Amino acid sequence: MKITQKQYNRILIAVGSNAGSTFGDPKATVSEVFHHLRKAGLSICAESRLFRSPAFPKGAGPDFVNAAVLAESPLPADEILALLHRIESDFGRERITRWGARTLDLDLISFQEEVLPNQAVFQHWVDLPLAEQKIKSPDQLILPHPRMQDRGFVLIPLADVAPNWLHPVFGKTVQQMADGLSAEEWAEITPI
Secondary structure (H helix, E strand, C coil): CCCCCCCCEEEEEEEEECCCECCECHHHHHHHHHHHHHHCCCEEEEECCCEEECCCCCCCCCCEEEEEEEEEECCCHHHHHHHHHHHHHHCCCCCCCCCCCCCCEEEEEEECCCCECCHHHHHHHHHCCHHHHCCCCCCCCCECCCCHHHCHHHHHHHHHHCCCCECCCCCCEHHHHHHCCCHHHHHHCEEC
8 A cells, every 4th residue: 555645735824913802902813823723734834923014004993913824734725715714713703894903814825836716817816906906805716815015014924934935926035025115114014
């Protein structure tokens, strides 16, 4: 009998909270989620520091506590997304208002270096004007996350855990994308 080794996929996850959960304030919530990711079966390779950042879009609510995780799992991308949604629900997440306050936000940022579902759909969501982003959300998993390159609150924590991860479409590393942020964005996102 041949024993086969499981294929582990490397994934990047952005973590955020700006509303209390059953686990405490946003800082306690984000700190607690690392344990829940492990308990759900993800192998955590690295956790970022915690950062404080303004809500997006600006003025949309209280400041966020953000972090990032580099993990591995044999699960396919859609099952990882479902797992993240279950954990959000366990933390009291309700999807009422787009970009509203959240007890927990877990975004699957990347799955290996895959572009899902394909490059044309990915590019459509990258190019979507901000006004449409506020009212539209994809009905399928888009990877890498089509807004990661625009969001300091994602890139700065990701640079802690995967600075050399190369974006499969843009050809830039996380660190290069973070270095492209404005001085104002860097100043707004502070380690806790």
